[in-house]
Amino acid sequence: MPRLMIAELPLIVEISEKARKIVGEVLESLGISAAVLLTGHKSYELVGAKIEERIGDKILNRFFIERPSMGEVRRIEMSLSYSDVDCVIGIGGGKVLDVAKVLASEMNVTLVNLPTVASHDGIASPLASFKENGKPVSISTKPPTAVLADLVILRHSPIRLLRSGFGDLVSNVTAVKDWKLAKEKKGDAFNEVAASMAVMPANLLLNSDRLDLRGSDVEMLVRGLILSGVAIAIAGSSRPASGAEHKFSHALDYLGYGNGTHGEQVGIGTIIMEYLHEKHYGIGDWERVKQALEKIQAPTTAKEIGLTREQVIEALMYAKRIRRKRYTILEDVNPTKDELEVVLNKTGVA
Numbered sequence: 299m300p301r302l303m304i305a306e307l308p309l310i311v312e313i314s315e316k317a318r319k320i321v322g323e324v325l326e327s328l329g330i331s332a333a334v335l336l337t338g339h340k341s342y343e344l345v346g347a348k349i350e351e352r353i354g355d356k357i358l359n360r361f362f363i364e365r366p367s368m369g370e371v372r373r374i375e376m377s378l379s380y381s382d383v384d385c386v387i388g389i390g391g392g393k394v395l396d397v398a399k400v401l402a403s404e405m406n407v408t409l410v411n412l413p414t415v416a417s418h419d420g421i422a423s424p425l426a427s428f429k430e431n432g433k434p435v436s437i438s439t440k441p442p443t444a445v446l447a448d449l450v451i452l453r454h455s456p457i458r459l460l461r462s463g464f465g466d467l468v469s470n471v472t473a474v475k476d477w478k479l480a481k482e483k484k485g486d487a488f489n490e491v492a493a494s495m496a497v498m499p500a501n502l503l504l505n506s507d508r509l510d511l512r513g514s515d516v517e518m519l520v521r522g523l524i525l526s527g528v529a530i531a532i533a534g535s536s537r538p539a540s541g542a543e544h545k546f547s548h549a550l551d552y553l554g555y556g557n558g559t560h561g562e563q564v565g566i567g568t569i570i571m572e573y574l575h576e577k578h579y580g581i582g583d584w585e586r587v588k589q590a591l592e593k594i595q596a597p598t599t600a601k602e603i604g605l606t607r608e609q610v611i612e613a614l615m616y617a618k619r620i621r622r623k624r625y626t627i628l629e630d631v632n633p634t635k636d637e638l639e640v641v642l643n644k645t646g647v648a
């Protein structure tokens with residue numbers, strides 16, 4: 299029987315052209331008086347400095363994040379010592395927001411996140427991803443109390459990172475198929491609300507004729523990534539947004555192969571896993587996934603993210619061995635190297 303669980307969710311979510319301008323108002327409404335600002339050099343220069351001007355009276359300290367790690371969290375905690383901090387504000391990309399999440403969780407204070415890029419669904423999720431000793435680790439945190447997604451900032455953020463966000467959102471399509479498979483084959487707990495929240499925005503974008511991430515579609519992308527994060531909080535695990543395509547991406551990170559971003563890797567992984575779902579269960583349309591990624595000029599081939607065919611095969615074989623409790627199409631089909639060669643040929647990935 300699934301356990302009854304009360305999920306902690308973001309209290310305030312603003313997705314608009316003026317989100318950056320209401321930070322003061324939001325802090326006021328949350329009763330914040332002493333916040334610590336975490337940011338990156340670039341994001342501070344482009345966005346953070348101006349926001350800090352507006353809320354300067356509430357900022358106790360500012361830290362620039364360079365390398366997201368537990369060491370970085372400890373460094374900040376030590377500098378803050380016994381200061382009476384009641385809020386962490388994160389203004390930056392995934393690196394900054396992840397450190398902000400872990401710090402706010404450890405200090406048990408309010409977290410206000412203002413993403414300056416929309417590169418993955420960590421914007422609103424209760425998960426942080428650090429590299430420790432060169433290897434990726436996933437850390438559970440509290441979700442942000444407030445997420446202020448400013449569409450003007452995000453529309454002008456680097457296009458490669460917007461495309462990456464699209465890849466991470468589209469990956470929910472196979473993640474949810476894997477989750478359903480685990481429910482049917484292994485009796486895993488499945489949450490229809492979380493699954494729908496994760497998959498519906500992804501399908502909306504996949505079915506769109508024209509995709510313009512610098513234009514009107516940025517809003518749906520950001521909405522979808524935030525809903526993904528909330529779906530993760532509701533499900534109590536990354537299940538709605540992470541299946542076999544994420545195992546493939548984690549395998550690449552572990553092996554240190556290629557130069558793709560998270561979203562680029564999972565995007566290519568989604569083509570492969572959607573092919574397997576379609577072939578073995580007749581559900582899915584890998585060509586639709588590939589075409590959508592091509593439409594926004596995101597990579598759809600191994601070569602584009604610095605991978606050889608052999609490395610992709612090795613990563614797929616490795617992916618079968620990680621996080622074994624999470625049943626996916628890879629454990630279900632357990633493809634051999636020869637079968638994977640066929641998949642790569644057919645999909646044109648390598």
Ligand SMILES: NC(=O)C1=CN([C@@H]2O[C@H](COP(=O)(O)OP(=O)(O)OC[C@H]3O[C@@H](n4cnc5c(N)ncnc54)[C@H](OP(=O)(O)O)[C@@H]3O)[C@@H](O)[C@H]2O)C=CC1
Pocket residue numbers: 337338339340341342344363366390391392393394396414415417418419420421423425426427428429451454455456459559560
């Ligand atoms: N929590 C989760 O679920 C997940 C977390 N991750 C983690 O997220 C991190 C990657 O996040 P990602 O957002 O891709 O990358 P970064 O946070 O590293 O940001 C990428 C670059 O963009 C710069 N930047 C930020 N905002 C802007 C802007 N508006 N315009 C121009 N440049 C900008 C940053 O500079 P500067 O930093 O100097 O401001 C940085 O150089 C990794 O640490 C990864 O492990 C990955 C997947 C999932």
Ligand SMILES: O=C(CO)COP(=O)(O)O
Pocket residue numbers: 418419425427436466536539540544
């Ligand atoms: O990237 C994520 C969801 O998009 C996080 O998932 P993981 O739990 O696989 O790290």
Ligand SMILES: [Zn+2]
Pocket residue numbers: 418419466539540544560564
């Ligand atoms: Zn992801």
